[in-house]
Amino acid sequence: MKILILNGPNLNMLGKREPEIYGKNTLSNLQDLIENYCKDLKYDVEFYQSNHEGDLIDKIQSSAVDGIVFNAGAYTHTSVALRDAISSVKTPVIEVHISNVHSREEFRHKSLISPVCLGVICGFGFNSYLLAINGLHLFLSKDVK
């Protein structure tokens, strides 16, 4: 199995950006954590981060993977185009957030992509990604529906 970890705008700033919300660890630390987790599951993993909506859309459309874990950052709350990109592929996509978006500003409570994702995980820090990978693994191995 191969999965894509897709990160949207400003997630390249992890470690520097609002550490009281997103923690002190960097995107590279996050990737190491995920790589180790995927090794245990025997999953191949690809990482991609972009600050540009169109690049994220191109990546969703062109990825030959079994599942996508997607932190769309602020585009979560604004992007019809990303929602349409997710709808346009058969690949299961899990939406993740590091922070608990529901305990933050009201504009973060609405996600345009949640309705077209397989599931949503938020609020567990970097572990949100591991929980999403685990959910994807259970889904892909058809153990749980």
Ligand code: DQA
């Ligand atoms: C985020 C939450 C979004 O509201 C915010 O715009 C981000 C990060 C998170 O991971 O908690 O960029 O997706």
